[in-house]
Amino acid sequence: MDELKDRIRHALTKAGLSQTAAAHRIGVTPQSVYKWLKTGKIDKSNLQALADITGFGLDWFLKTSERSWTPKNGSSGLVLIPGAKPLAQTVDLYPLISYSQASDLLDSNERLAPVDAEDWLPWPYGCGEDTFALRVRGTSMENEFFEGEIVLVDPSRTPQPGDFVVVKPPLNREVVLKKLMREGDTWYLASQNREWPDPVRRLDESWAICGIIIGKFKKY
CATH class of the missing domain: 1.10.260.40 (lambda repressor-like DNA-binding domains)
Incomplete structure (x- = not known):
């Protein structure tokens, strides 16, 4: 644009x-x-x-800001955090991108051009400027994230046990969503769908964490 x-x-x-x-x-x-x-x-x-x-x-x-939006009503589809208030009246917009684009951002360390995003979505809470959005695919994370929902991912946050993360598997051009777990000095990635094959796997250096899921959009 x-x-x-x-x-x-x-x-x-x-x-x-x-x-x-x-x-x-x-x-x-x-x-x-x-x-x-x-x-x-x-x-x-x-x-x-x-x-x-x-x-x-x-x-x-006027292009002095690539992403700025002022919410006019409550129909944005945001899942709001109980008791939290937006930080400002003007809300930044973050790009909705594909799973392969998320992988490319990790590899290239480049900023996404506005025209490359499927859409730009508002998020009224504090997050890093490189935050992006992904549309959930598949059923591996059901019970927490369902197909078609949109999650917000912040690459600037430090992963902690219990976080939901977006990770890039080895030899794969697309990222996946998992829950980060730790037992002693060993880290694991877990699916939330108990019927998912191989629901827990060890996290080693061949996997790369792209960011932490900080929220999601959901419409009823």
């Missing part, structure tokens, strides 16, 4: 606003909104109004 017109389209889509609805709320004609989407040319007062109705910060539209 390097061009302003693409950011305008993305913001309207995420906010669930049609061109007509956006025009009505801002106080312009639908033809004006169509022109913004076609050319990316929009004056700053209308851009500020667009930022207000979509929840995306003005700096995000």
Whole structure:
């Protein structure tokens, strides 16, 4: 999303606003909104109004911040932490990526370009700037994580026994989700599905931990 017109389209889509609805709320004609989407040319007062109705910060539209979003209601699908409060009114967005992209990030140590993510999702609690999201696949972690749910992964945190982690197996291009366990000086990776074959395996240096799961999105 390097061009302003693409950011305008993305913001309207995420906010669930049609061109007509956006025009009505801002106080312009639908033809004006169509022109913004076609050319990316929009004056700053209308851009500020667009930022207000979509929840995306003005700096995000102007590319001074790649990821900024202001929540407008409680329908985001976040599983909130009981008793916790968001750290700020403006919430950072984090990329939803594939399992192979997560593996590549570990190998290359490179930052993800905005256009490479499937989506950008809000997380209102403290986490590292390289946090990313994954869509759960398979049934190995059922009882804790179910297929289709989205987990947030923070690579900056130090793994502790009992953490849910994203790890890269040896000779594999895709990461997996496991629970980190320790017995004495030996570390293990465990599945949560008791019927999963080989539910516990020893963690050795051939496995690489990509990050700690810090939360998940779930919609009802």
